Amino acid sequence: AQKITQTQPGMFVQEKEAVTLDCTYDTSDQSYGLFWYKQPSSGEMIFLIYQGSYDEQNATEGRYSLNFQKARKSANLVISASQLGDSAMYFCAMRVTTSGTYKYIFGTGTRLKVLA
């Protein structure tokens, strides 16, 4: 089964601290992609970071980094120096191939609250 699991329904972090949001995945595909999206209360999904299954180095985008551990099938998001504007829902997603087309599977999300 192809699945994304996010076990943390909610997280709190103090402003300026770092926080790690967990994501584990399950797929039998050899080639796949892992994504993180942020969804503020307005509803729009904002792309944060991408990791390909063959990428040897962990992806980084500004304050976001993806801790990719292939053997453990985990793709945790690390946000450094948290800001109040980081308060939102965060979704981990996986791109897999099904019936010759690409499909994206999302987890249930983690709600992050940054405290002043």
Added chain:
Amino acid sequence: DTGVSQNPRHKITKRGQNVTFRCDPISEHNRLYWYRQTLGQGPEFLTYFQNEAQLEKSRLLSDRFSAERPKGSFSTLEIQRTEQGDSAMYLCASLPGPRETQYFGPGTRLLVL
């Protein structure tokens, strides 16, 4: 460079009515996805277009749902005879190629009374 747009942003309708949503992807993005997101869940795949061809439909998409993408540009999602269980956020995403990143629109929130 405009992003993905969706209209309307909100829709309230009575059970049994038909509704239609529109998605305008980023220009030159030939791939387009529709998702449904209910409260407390991540987006769930509904259907996928490559240019004007609808290549895949989820089993979530009952006969009451239909989607089109004429001329490979904007797309519409129609729900006939709406039910209360159709209440959700409907998201559209586009991307330029098969292994590229999806870019989402702001979504259409549907409430069926």
